[in-house]
Amino acid sequence: MRSVQWKLVVIHIIVVLIVMISSGIFILWQIENNEYGKVKDELRASVKDMMPLISSDNSEQEIILTLRNHLQKNTSFYRDRNMQIFILDKTGKYLADAIQIEQEKERFKTKAIIAAITGEEEFDLVKEVSRDGKMKEILSFAKPIKTGDDVKAIVYIRMVTDDVKEALDENRMIIIFSIIIALVLTSFIGYIFASTVTEPIKTLTSSAKQMARGDLHQRIEVRSNDELGQLTKSFNYMAFELNKTLADITSEKNKLESVFAHMKDGLVAFNATGQIIHANPATYQILEYSYLGDNCYYLFEKLNLDINFHEILNMGADEIKKNELNISGKHINVIFINYLNEKEQPEGVIAMLQDVTEQKRLDEMRKEFVANVSHELRTPLTTVKSYVETILDTDLSERETVTNFLNTINSETDRMTILVQDLLELSKLDNQQIKFKVEKADIVQIVKNTVEQYKIHSKNKKQILQMEEYNKQINLEIDPARIIQVLNNILSNAVKYSGENEKIQVSIKENNDEVSVVVKDTGMGIPEEDLPRLFERFYRVDKARSRAMGGTGLGLSIAKQIMEYHKGDIIINSVYRRGTEVILKFTKNVN
Numbered sequence: 001m002r003s004v005q006w007k008l009v010v011i012h013i014i015v016v017l018i019v020m021i022s023s024g025i026f027i028l029w030q031i032e033n034n035e036y037g038k039v040k041d042e043l044r045a046s047v048k049d050m051m052p053l054i055s056s057d058n059s060e061q062e063i064i065l066t067l068r069n070h071l072q073k074n075t076s077f078y079r080d081r082n083m084q085i086f087i088l089d090k091t092g093k094y095l096a097d098a099i100q101i102e103q104e105k106e107r108f109k110t111k112a113i114i115a116a117i118t119g120e121e122e123f124d125l126v127k128e129v130s131r132d133g134k135m136k137e138i139l140s141f142a143k144p145i146k147t148g149d150d151v152k153a154i155v156y157i158r159m160v161t162d163d164v165k166e167a168l169d170e171n172r173m174i175i176i177f178s179i180i181i182a183l184v185l186t187s188f189i190g191y192i193f194a195s196t197v198t199e200p201i202k203t204l205t206s207s208a209k210q211m212a213r214g215d216l217h218q219r220i221e222v223r224s225n226d227e228l229g230q231l232t233k234s235f236n237y238m239a240f241e242l243n244k245t246l247a248d249i250t251s252e253k254n255k256l257e258s259v260f261a262h263m264k265d266g267l268v269a270f271n272a273t274g275q276i277i278h279a280n281p282a283t284y285q286i287l288e289y290s291y292l293g294d295n296c297y298y299l300f301e302k303l304n305l306d307i308n309f310h311e312i313l314n315m316g317a318d319e320i321k322k323n324e325l326n327i328s329g330k331h332i333n334v335i336f337i338n339y340l341n342e343k344e345q346p347e348g349v350i351a352m353l354q355d356v357t358e359q360k361r362l363d364e365m366r367k368e369f370v371a372n373v374s375h376e377l378r379t380p381l382t383t384v385k386s387y388v389e390t391i392l393d394t395d396l397s398e399r400e401t402v403t404n405f406l407n408t409i410n411s412e413t414d415r416m417t418i419l420v421q422d423l424l425e426l427s428k429l430d431n432q433q434i435k436f437k438v439e440k441a442d443i444v445q446i447v448k449n450t451v452e453q454y455k456i457h458s459k460n461k462k463q464i465l466q467m468e469e470y471n472k473q474i475n476l477e478i479d480p481a482r483i484i485q486v487l488n489n490i491l492s493n494a495v496k497y498s499g500e501n502e503k504i505q506v507s508i509k510e511n512n513d514e515v516s517v518v519v520k521d522t523g524m525g526i527p528e529e530d531l532p533r534l535f536e537r538f539y540r541v542d543k544a545r546s547r548a549m550g551g552t553g554l555g556l557s558i559a560k561q562i563m564e565y566h567k568g569d570i571i572i573n574s575v576y577r578r579g580t581e582v583i584l585k586f587t588k589n590v591n
Contacts, residue, residue, distance in 0.1 A: 012190035013183060020182050024175035031171050035164040036139065040123055043141040046083060047155050054145060060152045063145055064089070067153065068096040081159075088154040090144075092117050095153070116142035116154045125161075137161045200224075204235055211239065266353030270296050272346065274309050286332060286355045296349070303327075305334070312336045313346045331360045384409050436479040436565060443476050443483070443586065444508055447517055450487040451506050457495050458504060465495070467506040474508070474515055476586055482562045486570075489555040490519050490582050497580075498523030510588070517584040526574035534572055535560045 053066050067087045071078075078085050087096040092113045115122035121143040130136045140158040144151045219239065222232045260267055266283030270276055274296040284290065293299050296309050305323060312321055321336040333354040341347040391405050451467045458465035494504045504521045526534070535556050556570075563570045567587055574580040 008193070009187060009190040012193065013186055016182060016186040016190075017179070020175075020179045024172075024179060027175060028168065028172055032164075032168055035167060036125075036161070039139050039159055039161055039164060040141065042081070043083075043123075043139065043157050043159055044143075046078070046081075046085065046157055047141065047143045050155060058147075058152075060090070063152045064095055067145075067155065071096060084158045086156040086158075088113065088116075088142075088156055090117065090151040090153060092154065110140060110142070112140050112142035113154065113156060116144040116156070117151065119144050119146060119149065119151055137165055200232060204232065207235065207239070211242070264355070266351075266355075268292065268299070268351045268353070270309070270349045270351070272313065272348055274349075277348070283353060286330070286353050288328060303334075307336070309349065312349050313338050330355060330357045332356070384413065436482060438477055438479050440475045441478055441480045441483075443474050443478065443515060443517070444470055444472065446480055446483060447487060447506065447508060450484055450491060454488075454491045454495060457492075461495060461498070462500040463495060463498055463502050463504060465491075465504045465506070468508070470508045472510075474510070474588070476515065476588065478566055478586070479562075483566070486559040486562050486584065487517070489559045490584070493555070494519055494521040494523065494580070494582075497521075513588045515586045515588050517586075518581065519584075520579065520581045522579040525576040525578050525580055526572070527576045528574075531572065531574060535570075 050067060050070055053070055054063050058066065064087060071085060071087065085097060086094060089095055092109075110124045110126060112122040112124035121141070124140045124142070125137065126140065127135055127137050137160070138158050139161045140156065142154055142156045145153040145155065219236055222229050222236070260278070260280040263280065264282055266286045267278070267280045268276060268283055269278040276292055276294060276296070276299070279292055283292070287303075289302075293302070300307055300309070303325060305325075307321070307323065315321065315338050317338075317340065319337075323334040323336075325332040325334060333356050335352045335354070336349060337352075338346050338349050388409065391402055394401055394405070448467060451465065455465050491504070491506075498504060498521045502522045504519070507518045507520075509516045509518060560570055563584060569585045571583040571585065572580065573583070
């Protein structure tokens with residue numbers, strides 16, 4: 001029986017049954033004692049009424065005669081009371097009776113008579129078969145008539161107690177019926193009582209199961225102020241606090257997951273046994289793996305990491321372990337730390353992976369930039385110094401030689417000035433210190449004017465520089481001077497790196513909300529491996545030739561920054577020894 005409700009009902013019934021049976025037995029015992037006590041009192045009183053007739057001086061014969069006469073006179077009295085009274089001698093032998101029933105004379109061997117023979121009065125309850133064959137119950141009383149200690153005669157009186165027995169049976173049936181009714185009522189009341197106790201428990205149990213399934217919005221109506229009501233209030237408070245706590249945990253978890261999912265660094269978490277329990281998307285991107293394995297040993301072996309996991313697990317709280325990997329040309333820093341549980345015991349290890357390839361590249365670019373600047377400045381400075389020393393050692397009367405040397409010094413000084421100006425301009429662009437004068441200008445006219453200016457340079461190299469006819473006006477929000485600077489750089493490169501009889505074609509194209517200026521030449525072209533680095537500062541495809549042509553290697557970097565400020569772009573497509581195409585893209589802003 002698993003139900004608490006039925007357990008309470010059964011216990012309640014058992015308790016009531018025990019109480020009712022115990023009470024019934026006690027009541028029956030009391031009734032029986034009372035009823036038999038009444039009969040005994042009546043028997044004793046009947047005998048007592050005869051005692052005044054006897055004197056202590058009477059002889060045995062006188063006593064028997066007196067008693068016999070009394071019985072004969074009061075025969076109807078005893079018959080009406082359903083009593084049988086006998087006079088016996090001191091040995092228990094029959095002498096006389098009140099109803100003259102001869103067959104009763106053989107029955108005087110009872111316990112009560114035996115006690116009376118010894119001088120003690122005694123009651124006795126016996127069962128006998130009546131004349132009609134029915135069993136009847138008889139209560140008898142024997143009292144010795146004594147003179148001193150001598151028994152002179154015995155008065156033996158009996159009374160049928162069937163009425164008492166019937167009354168007891170009736171009471172017994174009443175009690176049994178009462179017990180049955182009480183059990184029925186008890187079962188009903190017990191069920192109601194148990195329901196009042198167990199229904200809130202069932203509700204609590206059901207709500208607890210719902211909470212276990214994840215539904216934490218459980219609220220139970222409080223119907224009482226007793227212990228169950230207090231328990232219900234406590235449950236509601238617990239559900240509220242648990243829901244609040246879980247909401248906070250979920251919020252923090254979502255925040256962490258969002259951070260882990262979008263962070264650029266890789267993160268892998270291991271438990272105390274080395275099993276992988278979490279890895280964010282950046283880890284797979286950095287390592288370029290689709291599968292990390294189930295544990296640290298597989299991953300460490302795949303990465304060729306000679307690391308003892310248990311040593312990391314048992315490191316101090318402030319200790320870290322670093323390693324550097326090179327995977328498919330990527331430089332990756334791996335940092336290991338352990339994390340502790342609430343008992344300050346190691347619970348696992350976290351590995352952070354940082355892709356420092358770009359930092360390495362930028363560092364190399366910085367070093368190369370410094371080296372290039374140093375070289376670009378050292379070359380003209382060396383030339384200037386050499387010519388100055390030569391002039392100092394030259395006879396000033398040789399005017400033509402001195403003039404040539406001074407012209408060279410002037411040229412090298414101009415070269416350094418241009419370089420410094422470009423560096424300053426780049427620095428200002430980087431730090432957003434240049435103020436652009438943006439206005440509405442016709443990009444078509446700007447391109448036409450710039451092309452016309454460069455036709456002189458192209459004619460000097462016997463090149464063909466032409467622009468496709470475009471008669472439509474296109475107004476854009478731009479800084480005309482800066483856009484002209486970009487066009488000058490592109491056209492200058494086209495003329496500079498194209499040979500004689502080469503063709504340079506300039507065109508303007510519109511596409512929805514975009515305007516493109518295309519400069520296409522048939523010059524020497526650019527090797528494919530150099531295309532990604534064209535916008536790096538001081539980068540030259542052919543360094544010796546570029547310097548010979550007077551370039552600083554900063555023009556395209558400046559042009560790129562100017563186009564990005566205008567929310568545009570500069571794209572270079574080239575095939576080595578076949579020509580180059582430069583596309584300047586602008587966002588159209590028509591008046």
